[in-house]
Amino acid sequence: MILVLAYGAVLLSFASGLLALMMNQRQILLEFSQYWLKKFPDSYKLGRSVLENSLQEGRYSNVLRHAVFMLLGLSGIFAVLAGLSVMLGREIITDQIGLGLPWLPWHVRFDSLSGFFYLIIGIAVTAVSLYGPGYVHAYDENRHPFAVLGLFTGLFVSGMLLVLLADDAFFFMIAWELMSVASYFLVAFQHENPANRHAAFLYLLMAEVGALAIILGFGVLASFSDGFTFDALREAKLSTTWASIAFVLALLGFGMKAGIVPIHVWLPEAHPVAPSHISALMSGVMLKVALYGLIRFCYDLIDTVHWQWGGVVLIIAGTVSALGGILYAMMQTNLKRLLAYSSVENIGIIFMVLGLSMIFMANGHPQLAALGLLAALFHAFNHALFKNLLFLGAGIIQHQTRELNIEIMGGLIKRMPHTSKLFLIGCMSISSLPLFNGFVSEWLAFQTALQVDVLDNGVLRSLIPVSAAALALTAALAAACFVNVFGMIFLGQPRSRHSEKAYEVEDKGMLAGSALLAGLCFFIGIFPGVIIHLINSVAGQLLGQTLPNDSAFGWLWLAPVSAEQASYSPPLVLIAALIAAGISFWYLRRNPATVMRRAEPWDCGFGGLTPRMQYSSRAFTMPLRRIFAKAWIIDERIGKDMQGAMNQDVAAIHYQLQIQDHSWPRLYQPIAQGINKLAKQVGRIQTGNIRVYLGYSFVTLLFMLWVIS
């Protein structure tokens, strides 16, 4: 039954993809329907009318668009149901599909871990499919055919779902690459602008390299076992060295997809150029699938995680990514690029917490390991929610203002009231403020880090608190970053014509999709127990250890370790907050004489404040840019136009700022240049002179004869 739901989700998304192909086939459908109606003239009055309506010239494309997304949404709902039921049932379902290699059919395994990520994907996909029709409506059918978009969206989603189902290396890689390739086409969707092409190329290249690393990782396991099924791989008895090699390969492969620094560069390139609902899926969900891969590989396949250095590596990589991600994010002015970098940050946090749990596992504290895993998965879940929300919001803004550059927005809070509220919720949860879901997982992360006392190893005991402090810094910077974002986009006065003219989006679906996510953000923030209960089953299956929190009042109190040590009760906090706010509000508003009066803001008496006098995003982040100057390659130019007598007084000042990621010049350009150089050298052997060629075969012959004898 559960399996039916799981397969149903895959098939439905696949079907939505195929249905999208019908976009250009209206004529054929029309003829077919005519024929059908002739065949049974007096049947299905209703179906007939529906058919005729939907096949009308003007209607057709719209109807189809909605149908496609409806299927997608259905698959999302199926995925949610499947995930929930498998996690509540706490069972493991296995199956085989008669495809694949002759001696190796596709093995399927659906357990709590898969179920949890199924849930994530399901929610995201549902929201996106609510949002989608309104968004893609803007595309011009001739330049950007919906058939392509819909097809690859469907393939993309089904690929992700299949990855979660896979239970042998071969099937896993097929699903994995299906996901990559489909998303590649989505990134390249608007391929007439070079940015997309470049991003798509980079993305596919890194996906390929990562996939190769993963294959090799499986290969290492496989060469110690018989066959590529995960069951066989689990049996593999590896020496520590080989286990470490496999781990490093997996980290490289999955990390490349998840986007940890410094192998993250495809992310900020690919996410901005993809259609917003796709970037939402990529950033919110696909990265999680990579995370799933890593967890599956490290916790499940490499049977006993005996090496705590793996955890240390994860912690360090995670910390670097978290800090780097948020610092880079802060300097971006392209909204979606910024969000992409902030995904890097969140993934970093998740990796860090995973590393913690790995260390606890290695030191024989399974319960704390479970705590860490819980924090990581919970944060993954939250990130999926609010990052989706933010990307969808960004999509709406782009849709309404034709702009992504936050430097030239402003004042939208009045023009787009609903969007602004939803976006605000997103910002609050991502900067992990209490009462929102982001905070809960951050809190759990801190709690995990604070358990370091149980460890014996002094180095770890001092390393982990430092990384925890880095986590704190990250959180604070994230808050600053998103204050900047929200302030620049929605507050103050409009900085450009577009944002002056902007208005709230009509399409209810787009708002509904975002509202769903926003609501979840808040709900989970208030009742985290719900999700924790689910994740416990995952931990139970992976580590054979759950948290004590599953007690009575689990929904009210959050006491992961013990009520003595730490506890947090969002509902009470919410109530208290409401009381406090209510009292002060009532008390101060009771006097009718003191209604608000509007006036011009203080302008130092010069008069004529213009929008250009507001703090811009660049200005907002300037202090941090000064303080962390080493983190970027900053190219700041100030040009002055002089005029007047002896060119003394300044007429105008031009300010240019380029900020670049260190990893480009340090890592990527050298590789590219190296390959080109090598290719040039290799090219020399083909001189074009036939006698030289004959010489080659002559020499080869002699050489090989010599080798033989």
Add this chain to the structure above:
Amino acid sequence: MSWLIAILQTLLFVALAPLLAGWLKWCKCCLQNRKAPSLFQPYRDLIKLTKKQPVVAGHASWLFTIAPYIIFSATVLAATVVPLIAVDLPTSASADVIVMVGFFAFARFFLALAGLDIGTAFGGMGSSREMTISSLAEPAMLMAIFTLTMTASTTNLSVAISHVLNEGLVLRPSFVFALFALMLVAIAETGRVPVDNPVTHLELTMIHEAMILEYSGRHLALIEWASQLKLMLYGVLVANIFFPWGIAETFSLQTLGLGLLVILGKLAVLAIFLAVSETLVAKMRMFRVQEYLGFAYLLGLLGMLSHIILETSR
């Protein structure tokens, strides 16, 4: 019973905050040979402000008008967490120290947004600087707090405090470091000299004031009150974490009364220290703040390490 005490304690917090501010001002005046206003001047200011009609910047949005309420109640929530006169109260169980930091972040978030909302240069400048400083201060503060929580192996403030209380007078090097770190952070977070100067209105030097420049009437009152409350909170943190003696562990009238008196005493002393330092030290440049906070972070780190290496090394 305990709930009642908790609520009373919170009210006490809210009520006493302006008094502390007044006392601080009084001390400074005395140190600077100025004629001091009465201790209750802050109360008068607040009342006056609530009576006034609030004026709001022309194109400020709803966010600007509700921000004060949010800021105030967030700070009050933080106050519920910190034990003032008695430990093991249910409220401090419902939210631990990390959550308290979260509340501060919450208030700050909206304060900064409000600063940006009015769409003038000052607001933006203020929010930018505020976010910068706070994002540097937060790790330092957490380092300091972690030292404590790892000693007491809990993040629940009242449990931690009673733990310190029960183990009696133990000289912990880590605590010394943590204490100084926390003090430095407190000064930065509450916007005192040398990081920020609450009394100045010289545009280019102000941080906190720049953000609330457009506020008036009851809004201003709320924000002022919130910042006084914040000052007191930090004071109580420093006082009760590191010198918890005298705080009530049982809910009898005299213990509570004693606790109240003791804490008043501690705060008074702290305020004097603060006043002296503010009189002696000059405000530092914006871009030297990172060194200041870096030092605070370093102290916190040292505290942490000394806790790990010196105190519980195995």
Add this chain to the structure above:
Amino acid sequence: MIAVYFVLLIPFGGIVFFAFAGHKADTGKLNVRFNAICLLATIWLAINVLDQNTILSSGKAFLIDPFNVYLIVLTAFVGLTTSIFSAPYMAHEKDLGKLTDNRLKLYYSMYQGFMLAMYLVLTTNNMGVMWVAMEGATLATVLLVSLYRTPESIEAAWKYFILCGVGIAQALFGTILLYYAAVQVGGIENSLLWSVLYENANKLNPEILEIAFVFMLIGYGTKIGLVPLHNWLPDAHSEGPTPMSAVLSGLLLNDALYAVVRNKMLVDGASHSETAGHLMMGFGLLSFLVAVFFLHRQKDIKRLFSYSSIEHMGMMTFAFGIGSSLSTFAALLHMTVHSLTKSAIFVTVGHASQVAGTQSMSKIRGLIKTQPRIGWGLLIGTIAIAGFPPFGVFTSEFLVLLATMHSYPWLTPLLLLGIGIAFAGLFRHLQPMVYGDKPEGQLPIEANLWPVMIHLALVLWLGLAIPGFLANWFSQATILISGSAPL
């Protein structure tokens, strides 16, 4: 078994017919018919083999076993689809005035000649005849390479001719040595027959066989396009008419490899050292890695894909060289999917270059906008050849990687590096061609893309699931070659 004679006689008839009938408007269609009938014949043949695994014709002249039967069908199939493509293509070339009736006459009759040679190579049981047929293939195609009579094409043809001629001569020397070794043993009747040799392999003198194998490897290796003997390949592919490139890449290289493997089986039978395997591995890896770098510096679209052929042949040679059952299975599969995919790609490439009016990649732009089917065909084809699932190439490469991981773990990084760089090389050239806005003055052309779709569909099918009979053949052949069944 009569089927074999059909398989051989039909193309022979084709040669004669086209040579004397002269070129008419419908010759292209006739060519399709010939190939279609031939395909039927091969299928008939395959059905014969289906029940009993190996068939020796009377007089042992022909040998059909699981190793070559699927190659035969593949040859016929690719031959057919390519002829389907070539009919409108050549017509268009004629309209452009690049070709005359006489040349087309030559083209079609030599097309059949090439097919005949291919069938002969595959079906014959006689090593000598195999050599003759291989040489015949060269002779049949050399004139087609120079079909356009441009200086480049003539140069390419000359190089092809000389290099392959000299190379194949080495193979003959190897054959003679083989024969000699067999004669030495004595008591072996008509000892050039592969089946006979295979039975008595253990009696043969290993040293002689190894020397012979060196000559074979050099000789047939030239045809496979192993570095550094590959130099003729890109020239011939890029200068000849595109259908020729398709069949050269899709069939000729396979069959040369087939010949080498046949000989390797003998050597392995004779000597139990792995010398032959190691030689093949070395050659394969070298070709693979070098070709990968060449991909990056191509300007001509057909050259690009011919280098990718070298790369893949290198990988197959490497896989056969490893000689474990897994790698052998992978190599057999790779032969199939590679020739399907590569010929499909060449078909689209031909159309693309007709759309742009040039083969230089800097001029081919915005195919998806100009003619979506061609653009998508090229894109999907390249995705497939670059080894992305769910296409079959991925399956085989996956298996090759794992097999290498099993047998020679320290070589896998090289393979991975190669695959990565190759991918980058292909896509850096591909993307600008298919994406982007439609350039000026490019007109959609009359293109028949069914071959492409069928090929890619088959490759997809093979990637998702290998049909039972094929899997059976593969595993039989694997047992034949490597001595044990895959897993």
Add this chain to the structure above:
Amino acid sequence: MNIGHQDFYTQAILSMAALVGLTSFLMLGQGRLLRLIFVFALQGVLLTVTTALTAYSLDNHHLYISAVLTLVLKVMFIPWMLRRQVLLMNIHRDIEALKNNTIIMLGGASLMVFSYYVLHPIVQTSSTIMLNALAVSLSVVLLGMLLMISHRQAVAHVVGFMSIENGLFFAAIVATNGMPMVVELGIAFDVLVAAVLFGIFFFHIRTSIDSLDVDRLNRLHEVDK
């Protein structure tokens, strides 16, 4: 072992082998096309004689046929065709200046040694003659390649190619008393076709680069100029 102890047939074969080798050397050093072709024809004659000799001594009839084939192809047709081409394009006068001729010669000599060395394992299995004969034919093959590498004239390349064929043929005769008939015929057919094609190609190359200098066939390359 001493050649004196061999029977007449063997002695004859060995001397033939020596002569064949000699002719290859002559060709290698030869700059004039007409002489080159003549020497090539001479080699063909030697092959024919060898074949006939073998056929007679083993009275193996199908070898007579291959002898005749050799005579027709290698002695008459191909030299005639080549000569005709050369005269047609009147390049019979220009001498190809061979660079460092002596080195090439020495290289050729060392090749002969090398081929003995390579084929040495065969000694265990068979009499020395076979070894010698095979070695000679191998060296003829290698010399043929060397000829092609050292000469720039397309005609010379054809001659080299054909002399390689000769070497193979010689090996086939002396080592294995000829291949099976069908193979012999096939090879002969291939050679014939090849010869014809070469004729065609001379014409094409001539028209495209108006010379037969293969060094000028260098448009297709991978080197950045």
